[in-house]
Amino acid sequence: DWRHRGRAHIICYVTLKWSLCFLIGALAGAVGFFNNLAVENIAGFKFVVTSNLMLAKKYAWAFGVFAGSNFVLAMFASVLTAYIAPAAAGSGIPEVKAYLNGIDAPDLFSLRTLVVKVVGCIAAVSSSLHAGKAGPMVHAGACIASTLGQGGSGKYHLSCKWPRYFRNDRDRRELVTCGAGAGIAAALRAPVGGVLFALESVSSWWNSALLWKAFFTTAVVGVVLRALIDICNGGKCGLFGKGELIMFDVTSDTIAYHLADLPPVILLGVIGGLLGSFYNFLLEKVLRIYNLIHEKGIGYELLLAATVSILTSCCLFGLPWLASCRPCPGGLSEVCPSIGSGFGIFKKFQCPPHHYNDLASLLFNTNDGTIRNLFSAGTDAVFQKSSMLLFFAASYFLGIVSYGLVAPAGLFVPLILTGAAYGRLVGMLVGKHSTLDHGLFAVLGSASVLGGSMRMTLSVCVIILELTNNLLLLPLVMLVLLISKTVADTFNANIYDMMVKLKGLPYLDAHAEPYMRQLTVSDVLTGPLQIFNGVEKVGNIVHVLKTTGHHGFPVVDGPPFSSSPVLFGLILRAHLLVLLKKKEFLHACTLSGVDASKQFSADDFAKRGSGRCDSIEDIELTGEEMETCIDLHPFTNTSPHTVVETMSLAKALILFREVGLRHLLVVPKSSSSPPVVGMLTRHDFMPEHILGLYPLLLKSRWKRSESPLLLK
Amino acid sequence: DWRHRGRAHIICYVTLKWSLCFLIGALAGAVGFFNNLAVENIAGFKFVVTSNLMLAKKYAWAFGVFAGSNFVLAMFASVLTAYIAPAAAGSGIPEVKAYLNGIDAPDLFSLRTLVVKVVGCIAAVSSSLHAGKAGPMVHAGACIASTLGQGGSGKYHLSCKWPRYFRNDRDRRELVTCGAGAGIAAALRAPVGGVLFALESVSSWWNSALLWKAFFTTAVVGVVLRALIDICNGGKCGLFGKGELIMFDVTSDTIAYHLADLPPVILLGVIGGLLGSFYNFLLEKVLRIYNLIHEKGIGYELLLAATVSILTSCCLFGLPWLASCRPCPGGLSEVCPSIGSGFGIFKKFQCPPHHYNDLASLLFNTNDGTIRNLFSAGTDAVFQKSSMLLFFAASYFLGIVSYGLVAPAGLFVPLILTGAAYGRLVGMLVGKHSTLDHGLFAVLGSASVLGGSMRMTLSVCVIILELTNNLLLLPLVMLVLLISKTVADTFNANIYDMMVKLKGLPYLDAHAEPYMRQLTVSDVLTGPLQIFNGVEKVGNIVHVLKTTGHHGFPVVDGPPFSSSPVLFGLILRAHLLVLLKKKEFLHACTLSGVDASKQFSADDFAKRGSGRCDSIEDIELTGEEMETCIDLHPFTNTSPHTVVETMSLAKALILFREVGLRHLLVVPKSSSSPPVVGMLTRHDFMPEHILGLYPLLLKSRWKRSESPLLLK
The missing domain is CATH 1.10.3080.10 (Clc chloride channel)
Incomplete structure (x- = not known):
């Protein structure tokens, strides 16, 4: 230590x-x-x-x-x-x-x-x-x-x-x-x-x-x-340019809202929640299909990426032709139409002089530029409903098909884009019934779709505020986020949990499933428990390490060293491998008395970076060495966490998760049993494992996926 | 359950x-x-x-x-x-x-x-x-x-x-x-x-x-x-007025800062940290004195409050006379001097017409009004150095003497006031070397003193931003908070921890003291353990409840019901009292077989609000009833948390704290011992208790109060 x-x-x-x-x-x-x-x-x-x-x-x-x-x-x-x-x-x-x-x-x-x-x-x-x-x-x-x-x-x-x-x-x-x-x-x-x-x-x-x-x-x-x-x-x-990153300034002067503006904002939140959860639903389906394609090999992966890239180019270049050219409004501080790249809101595209294409301003632009255009205040008249609808549909669709590709790609910006377009659209449809600026609608739309898909509240709220640099928005953003998250939670889980599950990672939730309350930890123990003695034969250790995949083993001191079996602690596979590699074995199977700290330094046992594990197969030992012993006492963790076998599984899960354990020893309730009766690891808490052991529980199970809200 | x-x-x-x-x-x-x-x-x-x-x-x-x-x-x-x-x-x-x-x-x-x-x-x-x-x-x-x-x-x-x-x-x-x-x-x-x-x-x-x-x-x-x-x-x-609460608008246009402004800001953070920790130090001394006074009775408490009130009135009314009257600057949108209450920055006080008293603007005002005045941008010329220094000293001093009174009073606003005055003072001293507005200096000063005294980072940062409604301040506020907290942490603990300690509350820290790593849980177990049998005599229960103050007792099934002692669970004093009150006793000391859920509803065991505990003294039982038995099995929590006796005390503390326990059973490492050897409660983890048992540890103890930073 x-x-x-x-x-x-x-x-x-x-x-x-x-x-x-x-x-x-x-x-x-x-x-x-x-x-x-x-x-x-x-x-x-x-x-x-x-x-x-x-x-x-x-x-x-x-x-x-x-x-x-x-x-x-x-x-x-x-x-x-x-x-x-x-x-x-x-x-x-x-x-x-x-x-x-x-x-x-x-x-x-x-x-x-x-x-x-x-x-x-x-x-x-x-x-x-x-x-x-x-x-x-x-x-x-x-x-x-x-x-x-x-x-x-x-x-x-x-x-x-x-x-x-x-x-x-x-x-x-x-x-x-x-x-x-x-x-x-x-x-x-x-x-x-x-x-x-x-x-x-x-x-x-x-x-x-x-x-x-x-x-x-x-x-x-x-x-x-x-x-x-x-x-x-x-x-x-x-x-x-001036390196402003995406820092949108919806200037605070233009924002004023009253109770009368609440209905459209609530509507925005509800539909945003629906859109967000439907996004998650579609994305999961698409990811499942992509996973099938990816399993076929790298060639198929690349083909898929190529297809989506060409499709995207066609969309971005083709769709703006559908929008009609609009004459530039007079009295602008900006150049209209803007030529070249940059953040200009008036793209010329194919239009005649002094006209601009509003859909091109959104599609034919960098993501940051588009977000800036959508979030700008005082641009209510710049965009047409049809263009905004087209952009929203394209953005929703492209966001879903682009995510699962083999390239690095995030979800945040596509969701912000989609949400902003959706918000502006709602703003346009509400029209004169609300005094809110369409730029503000875009911000709220982004918040609602983010809340509906990612289900984060506080962080999305603060991120939106930091992006827009306007704290007066706070109550509205909070309201929209709360509504959209609540609506979306009734349908499915958040997008990251969904992906973790899709990847098959044994993610441990912070709360227990209801049926876990009906089980005790001894109900889910499986397989024979491998125990080492305090002084153990090398051959035994090698055999156990080769035949099991466990990462930790209880160490129990048996009769030669103590009158009755005594739980000494827990030793890790990784540490056993270090010991076997060093080959400092004892020829007599007794307590060594050698100061282990002189033979080994803490660095020997330090955890290596990911992807560099030793394997038992790499260690070669002679037959003679197999007959020698190792004194495990100095290398054993003498403070393993334990639960009694009658402990409720739900409480054990909370303990396991809150303290952040990897191994949990199960001790007997009665003093006539051996000092340790089992060991729990992460996999023993997985619903799949438990329901595999007790299929009947499935019937009485209140499905979490149906209503995650209930257990919060 | x-x-x-x-x-x-x-x-x-x-x-x-x-x-x-x-x-x-x-x-x-x-x-x-x-x-x-x-x-x-x-x-x-x-x-x-x-x-x-x-x-x-x-x-x-x-x-x-x-x-x-x-x-x-x-x-x-x-x-x-x-x-x-x-x-x-x-x-x-x-x-x-x-x-x-x-x-x-x-x-x-x-x-x-x-x-x-x-x-x-x-x-x-x-x-x-x-x-x-x-x-x-x-x-x-x-x-x-x-x-x-x-x-x-x-x-x-x-x-x-x-x-x-x-x-x-x-x-x-x-x-x-x-x-x-x-x-x-x-x-x-x-x-x-x-x-x-x-x-x-x-x-x-x-x-x-x-x-x-x-x-x-x-x-x-x-x-x-x-x-x-x-x-x-x-x-x-x-x-x-318009009910603006305290919402200060340092308008964003006036704020621009560059690398050259960093040195004064860093200086502000360092001195703010010193001021904050010194504030804590003084406040602790004053609170100790006040506690002595309060112990003498309510009369003395009220006398103290009266003294401080008169002292405050004298300060607030007397000090402004020391400031010289200044002529009103021309071209103002505000009335100068303002007459009556309100948030006006130009108080007339004793001054002739068209003059104002700058110290009165700060002292002779509501706290919110003063904060508003100090945080306002574009008021660099309104205040004099001497007035600001006086106000700072008065605010620092009054804040410390006012807190410990018997009336409800918070610390946030006094610290904001003191910090704002200190910040403006620094701004005035820096003068032309910085382009920052003095209002901004005031905001940063508040942040530094808050950080130095309360040691909160994220929340103070966000609160300051929400108060000032200006996100552009963010990097500066963060910087100041980090510096002041770091500086202050080298001297003493944060103000709330200090007060919790002063009140003698057994607060459980989230981390273990270094010397706890050298102890196992069995080292701190004290006193004989009181154990109940699964079916226990009423007389026994009453005796134990009367002679000990414990709130939880392990329940162990002994020889008549099982061949060897078996740990069944943990029963709470409160639940035993409910059982004794109901008087549903068994005349034969065997397993009851009665469905307990029919006799009792969950409400009977529901925890009451604070201050309404039953006491064993309130329950009167006849001698005959004392001879009967209770079957404790249905009322026992069968999932108590446990640790092995060789567990390190530090790890047990983390477990206790993370899972939020009140009782932790200690089980033996060997199978020849009784199934439970002790019980840990919050008090067993208190440094005072442990150091009382092992005074020698005090020498090797790395004092936390000296350098709390080290263990973070």
Whole structure:
């Protein structure tokens, strides 16, 4: 146990941890900024070239350049992900969430994943795929945190020695939480929202010290972003302009609302909840189909990505032709029609001079530009109903088909886009019955769809406020979020839980299912329990490790050493493997009396980074060695958590989850039994396992998926 | 166990719970609004009368009216609190925090406490005592939640039947958490800040369902406040004006900052941290002295309150005479000098026409008005350095001496005031070296002193943002908070922990002290363990209950019923008392076979509101009855949490705290011992208890108070 140290070590540990948080924040901020800069410049260049061709009326050429560059970028992202780091596909938020719940996945946070995630995300977003950058940034932030916590990647000889303090589950989990928060903070420039996001929807354990560290990390992100933007203000960032990221200013002067505006807002929330839960439903179906395709091999994966890329290009380039050209309104501060890329709201597209195409302003633009256009106040007359409806439909549809591709892609931005279009549409339909600005409707629409799909409340609320920089919106945003989440909760679970389940990860919920109250822990124990003696034969250990897949074994001292069996503790497979590798065996099977701390240092037992587990097959032992013994006492955890066999399964689950355990020993209620009667692991708490043992429970089960609201 | 129910019951439970949250939010919002309305009108009327007398140059009369009304109001608050509900004194936040940690206190949340808290707080704040309304509102919110959860107060025959679902610790704790959040939200009009405050500094347990409920509650508060303000906009609220509460508008246009502004901001944070921790240090000393005075009786308490009230009146009325009159600047939209009450920044006080007294603008004003004046942008030239220094000193000093009085009083507003004055002072001293507005300096100063004293980060940050309605401040506020908290943490603990300790409440920290790692749970077990048999003699039970003060007893089945002793579960004192009261005894000491659920309903065992415990002395039993038996099996909790005796004390503490236990059974490691060897309660984990048993540990103890930062 590495905590048996002096004061100097503790100071060193704390200093290092805070420095790590600082580094995580600084790196995440820099990566987020670089990400935006790259996307705006690559996509911007593409739009400039295409627009210039359009201006010269070379429409076929324009489409060719547009679709071609999109195709190349999308395929680049897909090939990179598929061949180099498959773990980098998708948004990564479900994986991070599962990791923080205690599920280790190989290669999830490697340096390779990080690089592919960042580069792939830039390419995917630049390729006009309907994909966001927030999810990948969360994963990237977690990768940065984990890699720094490891002291670099061992594989590429970049590792250094100092972070030996952080090679344990708890510290790594805390760093990853900070990293995830920093990711959202960097992607959306929402430091407080980032902390709340990490708290509300990613993390499974939380304490105030961690809150404080996460807050520090995101504050660093905020400062770094601000400093980098100061550089961009000098005009050195190319097409990125002044580097405003997505910071929408619905100016506060224009916003005033009264009780009379409540009915449309409530309606907005209800329909938004329906749209959000239907989005989840459709996405799950599409992901199931995509999973079938992906199982057929990388070729099919790439083919799928290519198809979606071409489809997207066709949609984005083709749909604006359906919208009619509108004359530019007079008395504008902006150029109309704007030529080239940028955030201009009046796109010329195919229109004659002094006319603009409102659908092109939305479709033929970067995501950030579109969101800015939709959220702008005082633009009620700019868009037509038909255009907005078309954009909404396209956005809803493209968001669903684009997510499951092999490239890194997030869900946040597509949902914001879809919601904003939906909100504006509602605003247009309500028309004169409400005094609210359509830009405000767009903001509320985004909130409602996000709430309906992701079911986050506090964090989405704060993120929306930080994006729009307007606190007067607060009551309306809260109202919309509450309504849409409540409506959506009656239909299905939130999108991340749905994906975690789809990936088959053994995610442990924070609450017990009702039928678990009817069972005791001894009801779900399966299989024979493997127990080691305090001094155990090497041959025995090797045999057990080879024949079982368990990760922990109780150690019980038997008759030679004590009169009756005594529970000594729990030993981990990983530690046994270290012992077997070192080959410091005893020839007589007695207590060794050797000071183990001289033979081994704490580093030997430190947990390695993900994906680098030893295996029992790698250790070769001679027949003679098999007959020797190991004294397990010094290496056993003498403080295992225990429950009595009559403990209710529901209470055991709460204990397991709240304390964050991996193994839970079951002790007998009676003193005539052996001192340990079983062991519970994560898998024993999975509904699938329990219902497999007791199929009859299924009948009396109140299905959670039907009404998740009930158990909250 | 009331959860063994059908689906209809669960739906009913959930609906009721959400309705309760709604009611809590609505009531807390209404109370908060009423509170503000009353304070502004009472204090405003006082200032109008006094100002009119000043205008007529009747200075002695003015002082008489001012000091007299202050005295009457302060004494009213003190007498009310001292005689009717002593639990309502102070801010109440430490008590709420201790309650949520698991410490029941009698009468803490009664209806009487609520009424006294609200009325007393209005009187205390109106009396110009340097006291805030945020802390009392937190306590009031918690009272509302608890009282509603009880279905009203039983004492005044207001109770109703439906809330039987909520008569258990867990639900009551959740409701109180929501209530505390609603209190802050109502007091400061900061819904998100309220949730975060409840999360960060009040609550000990948290989960996402609770987050979601707390968010709903504070959203209701926001909507209710907004609706009530709409009424005030019609001008029907008397001197309350437009009912803006404290919503400061530092207009965003005036704020621009660059890297060059960082040094003064960092300096501000460092000194703010020092000031904050010194504030805590002084406050603790003063509270110790006050405690000595309070012990002497109510008369001394009231005398102390009277002294402080007169002292405050003298300060507020006397100090402005030291400031020189300044001519009104030209070209103002405001009236100068303003006459009467209100938020005018130019107070006439004793000055000749067209002159104003800047110190009077700060001292001779309501707290909200002063904060507004200090936070206003574009008022750099209004105040003089000497006035600001005087105001800062007075505010720092008065805040410390006013808190420990018997009246309800909070700390938030005094700290904001002190910090704002300190920030402006720094702004004036920095002068031309910074381009930042002095109003902004005031906001940052408030943040730094709050961070230094309360050590909250996220919630203070969000509260400040919600108060100022300006998100552009975010990076600066975060920076200042981080610095000031870090600086202050090196000196002492946060103000609420300090008060909890001072009150001697057994608060359980979320982390273990280092020396606890060296002990096992069996090291701290004390005293003989009282065990009951499954079927126990009434006489035995009565004897044990009379001779011990324990609240829980293990139940072990002995030889007549099983071959070897078997741990059956844990029974609570409260449940034993219910059994003894019902007198359904068995004449033969065998298993009863009677269906206990027919004799008793779950309501019999439901936990009563605070302060209404039965006592063993109230139950009278005949000698014959003493010889009969009770079958304890149906009433025993068969799922007690357990630890093995070799478990590390530190790990047991984490388990105890994370799962939120009251009793933890210690089971033996060996199978030859009795099935339970001891029981741990909250008191066994208190450092005082452990260090009492092992005084030598004190030497090797790394004192937490010296460096709390280290263990975070």
